[in-house]
Amino acid sequence: MRHTPALITLILTLTFVLSPLVTVPFSGFRADQLPIPQINPPVQPAGYAFAIWGLIYTWLLVSALYGIWKRAADAAWDQARWPLIVSLGVGTPWLAVANTNAIWATILIFVMGLGAILALLRAPAEDRWFFRVPIGIYAGWLTAASFVALGSTAAGFDLITGPVGWAYLGILGALFVAVPVLMRTREAGYGLTLTWALAGICVANGAANWTVTALAAGGILILTGLTAMARFTAPSVPS
Secondary structure: OOOHHHHHHHHHHHHHHHHHHHOOOOOOOOHHHOOOOOOOOOOOOOHHHHHHHHHHHHHHHHHHHHHHHHOOOOHHHHHHHHHHHHHHHHHOOHHHHHOOOHHHHHHHHHHHHHHHHHHHHHOOOOOHHHOHHHHHHHHHHHHHHHHHHHHHHHHHOOOOOOHHHHHHHHHHHHHHHHHHHHHHHOOHHHHHHHHHHHHHHHHHHOOOOHHHHHHHHHHHHHHHHHHHHHHOOOOOOOO
């Protein structure tokens, strides 16, 4: 039973990684999923940015395999495994949900992101490249993706403001979450992944929505500074 968390993590990592093979590809909410269709909303990064999922899937799988091999009964790993298990368990059917219901997809991706962030906060300093870094890039992308989903869905229902307004709110919301997480964990992979997402927003908007581009660029400067500081500071890990 001591190996149970490690085994569950491996199984759910496999189902999560393989889920794109059994679902329809997802590249944003379809026009018929929202009252006001959101085709290439300004809160969404350019398409190339989503290629980072290949890195995330690969590294999470390597981490799970290493964990079951070398850290199967490690209590420090187990503290982080449980919230990661929640994230991966919700993430496995997420693509199928996202292709059918934008509201539930938005709710579930926030659950995924919260689980990943809690896992990162609990991850031990040891075996950094096999545990903290893959969780960090996973949590970083989910932080950005959660607010992309929120901005797209809310704009699609014409809540409060339009697509550009929700792009502002999405970027600021992601930074509001990311800055304290990055300062607490000092995990550069988390900051770099968010920077990648914001760069994708800059590319997607360009001069057409220059205010969104400028806000995303400002976020990149903030995260770059904090990430640089993280490179030279030991991570803060719960005892």
